[in-house]
Amino acid sequence: MSPPVYDWDADEYLTSEEERMIDELEAMLRPPALPMAPYPPKSVLLASGETMVVRQALVEEVDLMLKVIQPLSWVTRDFYDIVSARLFAELLGWKTHRVRDEYCLVGVIDGVLAGIVNGRLFDEKHGVSFHTLTLKRGLRVGSHLFASKMEHHIEYLGQDEVWIVAESPIGHRRWMIEYPLEKKFEVQHELGGAPAWVLTRDTYFKAKSRLVTGTRPVSDELLAKSYPLREPDLRVMLTQIEHTLEARV
């Protein structure tokens, strides 16, 4: 990269007319938004004895998440590539107001990002689940986060059903079979892939005692530890996900 050239004329400010024009155009590009109830944070005691805080992500945290997700789009294992590439676009769309009624929850262990789930409201009564990305493997972080996402749709956003597709065999086992979900093949899921499966209020409450766990309220002290969000060690994360054989001697 060439060294930055100092530009005396680079705009330090916009004129009020310029600002107005951008606002009008922006208003057309931005989707309207439905009111959304907040997701109350909870804590989950993992198999390892570590505590994971599940809370809403802040828009300001998107940049950090993008930085963590991006290198995963080259990992073919378990379809990390497609999930992370799509999640990258969805989160960027959330930050720049290009996806309608989207939300994002994160799992945080000792301040470090362990997993991300997101989705959106199709309308008041129907939700769409987008993606579940596990950054720390082997502790069912993904399962807990997916459960939190379902909890959000049904209990806090008050929806009747959530439409879901899996993009990997692990997802199929975890969602379609473990809940179990019902087929709703007449609905084309927004991700544009396989026809949708559905989680209804009924399936949710039946699975709840088994899969939807966690403790509320989260103490202020514990919650405070989940801010600011920190990125996991990239090398450790990639080794865990890819299981490269570098430990061999």
Place this chain on the structure above:
Amino acid sequence: MRDVAIVGVGSTQFGRAQWSLLKMMCEASNDAIVDAGIGERKIDAVYVANMGASRNNRMAGLSSGLVDRMNLYPHTVSETIENGPASGASAIKHGVHSVASGYCDLVLVCGGERMQEVNNFEATEFVSYLSHRYAEYPYGVTLPSLAGMFTRLYMERYGVEARHLAMVAIKNHLNGAKNKKAHLRIPITMEGILTGPDALNNNPWIAEPLRFFDCCPVSDGSSAVLLAPAEMVKEFKKTPVLIAGMGQATDSQAVQDRPDPTELTAVRMAAERAFAMAKLTPKDIDVAELHDAFTILEIVESEECGFFKKGEGHKALERGETQIGGKLPINPSGGLKSRGHPVGNTGVSQIVELVLQLRGEAGDYQVPKQPKHGFAVNFGGFGNNVVATVLKRGV
């Protein structure tokens, strides 16, 4: 008959292999060859242990492939041994026989399995081919389900509780976390998997009363050992380990067919035969690698092999006797639970781990007080084909 010793061992990382099945096996074999320092000597025979290559990797006659990649043709004798999850120890047994009889001098035994080609449903299906074709399989009997039914009976009869099963998993995960080559290197806690508020999701049912952390994972991995007649051991670099005894036994294929389905008769018989051949008793053993494909198996095998009385295994576990610093450390390498279970390879990897222990080379998970005698059980099917091995440091 000649005495047979292990003069070299090697192993890849377990988990998800980056490499093809044959390349993994070459790496493990090469490690064993380098470990022994065989110099210009020629390998006379290659025995390969594998269970699923023809189904999962679309390769048959695997030993010819390994001999080819390792440039050991045309002089070596080679074959592949498929004996379910006991393939590994079976292949070693064949190697021992060919050295003992004087037919060969230097023998390479290499186990290898690569399961990542198949997703978990297929892996479950593939492993369930071990069950009885018409009395078990059509009902959806899988290995975990046989283990689940066995566990329930055992718990009811001997007072084993869920927390005992969890203790096996916790111990083996703790050990495996210290083993750089293990598949699952995450220590787990009783709260996290059994008593805590989120345990039900952390540790879901697989086959009641067995949960997720009661089962071994499905792993890729390869291990190798190099065998030579005891009279030749001075020609190699490392402390030799004698194969003091080996025993094998088979049981009915269907679990329901056994007079007492809580007894693992083949384990008991294989162990008795191995001890008889070694002229040793269970009391002489300093470290053991048992086939803990399901946590209950570690407890029951420890009883059937004579380390503890029937129904007492879980009590010894509770007293900490099977931990690395305990009276009889069991699965210091993490066992199948944490080191991983590349099915056809497991028997070889158990022997590799014991050799490291007996040589004092196990590093972070080394058993203290210089163990002299090691013992392994490699368990095929649900106990229908079992191989036990007794090892001794020095010749």
Place this chain on the structure above:
Amino acid sequence: MAMNVEVAKCTKCGKLSYPTHFYCPSCHGTKFEPVPVGGEGRLLTWTRVYALPLDYAQLYVTLGIVELDMGVRATGRLEIAEPKTGARVRTHIGKVREINGKDITGLVFTAV
């Protein structure tokens, strides 16, 4: 009647075996006549299996080993919501699995 639910009765000594063996386990005879598995029995042990091969659509299946009054043990599907070891059960023949669209029949046990 499906072959997988028939007991082999030794024509020489009358011993029943299930599953069958080529030689009679008690007299080494090789001639058998089929007898249907049936009647009542006692549940020896059972499990709910959640990790199933792909051809299953359900969350879990319940399996058990039953000691039948007729003198053999058999593994089969349980259609009992809350099984208890030692409970009395009755044998039926029913669909136990579907493989590539083909129904497989086998033993199904219900509570007495």
